[in-house]
Amino acid sequence: MKGIIFNVLEDMVVAQCGMSVWNELLEKHAPKDRVYVSAKSYAESELFSIVQDVAQRLNMPIQDVVKAFGQFLFNGLASRHTDVVDKFDDFTSLVMGIHDVIHLEVNKLYHEPSLPHINGQLLPNNQIALRYSSPRRLCFCAEGLLFGAAQHFQQKIQISHDTCMHTGADHCMLIIELQND
Amino acid sequence: MTDSENPYYVAYLREKKARQEVEQLLEDSTRQLYEKNVLLQQQIDLIKQQQQSMIQQEKLASLGTVAAGVAHEINNPLAYILSNVRSLISYAQDLLASMDEGDKQQIDQAKLQFIKEDLPELASDTCQGLMRIKDIVNHLLFFARTDSTGKSVIQLVDALEFSLKLLRPMLNNVLIKKEISHVPMILFNVGELNQVLMNIIVNAYQACDVVSDRPSEIRLKLTQSDTNICLTVVDNGCGMDEYTLGRMFDAFYTTKPVGTGTGVGMSIVLQILRQHDCTIEVKSEPDNGTEVMILFPIDPQAVYMTSSSIT
Numbered sequence: 001m002k003g004i005i006f007n008v009l010e011d012m013v014v015a016q017c018g019m020s021v022w023n024e025l026l027e028k029h030a031p032k033d034r035v036y037v038s039a040k041s042y043a044e045s046e047l048f049s050i051v052q053d054v055a056q057r058l059n060m061p062i063q064d065v066v067k068a069f070g071q072f073l074f075n076g077l078a079s080r081h082t083d084v085v086d087k088f089d090d091f092t093s094l095v096m097g098i099h100d101v102i103h104l105e106v107n108k109l110y111h112e113p114s115l116p117h118i119n120g121q122l123l124p125n126n127q128i129a130l131r132y133s134s135p136r137r138l139c140f141c142a143e144g145l146l147f148g149a150a151q152h153f154q155q156k157i158q159i160s161h162d163t164c165m166h167t168g169a170d171h172c173m174l175i176i177e178l179q180n181d
Numbered sequence: 182m183t184d185s186e187n188p189y190y191v192a193y194l195r196e197k198k199a200r201q202e203v204e205q206l207l208e209d210s211t212r213q214l215y216e217k218n219v220l221l222q223q224q225i226d227l228i229k230q231q232q233q234s235m236i237q238q239e240k241l242a243s244l245g246t247v248a249a250g251v252a253h254e255i256n257n258p259l260a261y262i263l264s265n266v267r268s269l270i271s272y273a274q275d276l277l278a279s280m281d282e283g284d285k286q287q288i289d290q291a292k293l294q295f296i297k298e299d300l301p302e303l304a305s306d307t308c309q310g311l312m313r314i315k316d317i318v319n320h321l322l323f324f325a326r327t328d329s330t331g332k333s334v335i336q337l338v339d340a341l342e343f344s345l346k347l348l349r350p351m352l353n354n355v356l357i358k359k360e361i362s363h364v365p366m367i368l369f370n371v372g373e374l375n376q377v378l379m380n381i382i383v384n385a386y387q388a389c390d391v392v393s394d395r396p397s398e399i400r401l402k403l404t405q406s407d408t409n410i411c412l413t414v415v416d417n418g419c420g421m422d423e424y425t426l427g428r429m430f431d432a433f434y435t436t437k438p439v440g441t442g443t444g445v446g447m448s449i450v451l452q453i454l455r456q457h458d459c460t461i462e463v464k465s466e467p468d469n470g471t472e473v474m475i476l477f478p479i480d481p482q483a484v485y486m487t488s489s490s491i492t
Contacts, residue, residue: 007201019187019193037204038208080201080205105212
């Protein structure tokens, strides 16, 4: 897992729970003197342990915490890479450009970023079918990222996530419905 | 005291911002590096394509030399075969006419005697000519094949003789001196061996061709040591200066006029020889000719194997 993800998680925890909580989490779940540098890779187990701990502290289901983190992550990444987000006119073009544009940009910056496989398909009735698969099974984070993107473009959306890797499927299918005001 | 009032928190935020800016700089440089790398890769691909195209041109040029040699080799027997066949047709017509009962005209006895004497020789010469053409075609199929990627057991002398045969029209005015010892078979890709020999002999010829104050001479020597078979090609041509000698194996380096050489010939020769664990040494002096020495390692397996058939 790239350090930048930990950096954004740190931002979220510090903003929501304070600096001391982040220090406690690091002390508990990361090796001694750990610092997260954006371009370096770290064990994803560290991220999962921290997120799990946050869920326990907040007494929230872990999926909700991961989803909330995803939404926060979008804003964190977008603020760091405004030039990439500015390439898209709206939410739909961003979603449809995840593979060809966003992942390409990520590959430019990071060595072996272990990106998920994402394939979007436009459906009738203002819907987008997004096929997600990754050994990390971070589909709820992907959902959060989509909500973050929708918020950025002021697009109301609803996501149904019936086919899921967490219930035995080999991929997740996120059906995004674009809602008009 | 809340975090926002805590001076350490403010310092933390400031440090974090500083780190983000540094990381941003790093990311910008990384992105630029990536894009330059992509551009560089595209340019390398383009150069590789151009190199392939030049190598193809070189192969076509070699093919042209081979075609000229084959045409010349086949033309001689073809000329007398054609003449013999015409005579045979004429004799056959005379003989058939004499056998025709309805024909009152009888064949001249002297003519019959001439046909009787000439016919076996005509048939034998024709047959020999056809065998010669068959032999040339077989050699050509064996040595000029480019489809084979594997190595075969080859008699180096055969390959050398065949290259000389193909280049005969070009080498008409060159004195070829040969000192050929009996050497063991070698393991080599036949098509590539032909390419190496043709390139070296053509270079020797071209070096001689630009010199007008002495008769052209190329010496070919084939010897054997304990570990190697040594082929030496010496010409009395224009030779090379130190700079040219140092660059002669560089791809696309040529001293020949524009349009007459691609400059990849010797680079291909070196590549082929390296692939076969052979070494090449070149000695040259301006106006004093060039000596090219190729060492073929003796392969214990090839020594006891029989040559791949070329007939």
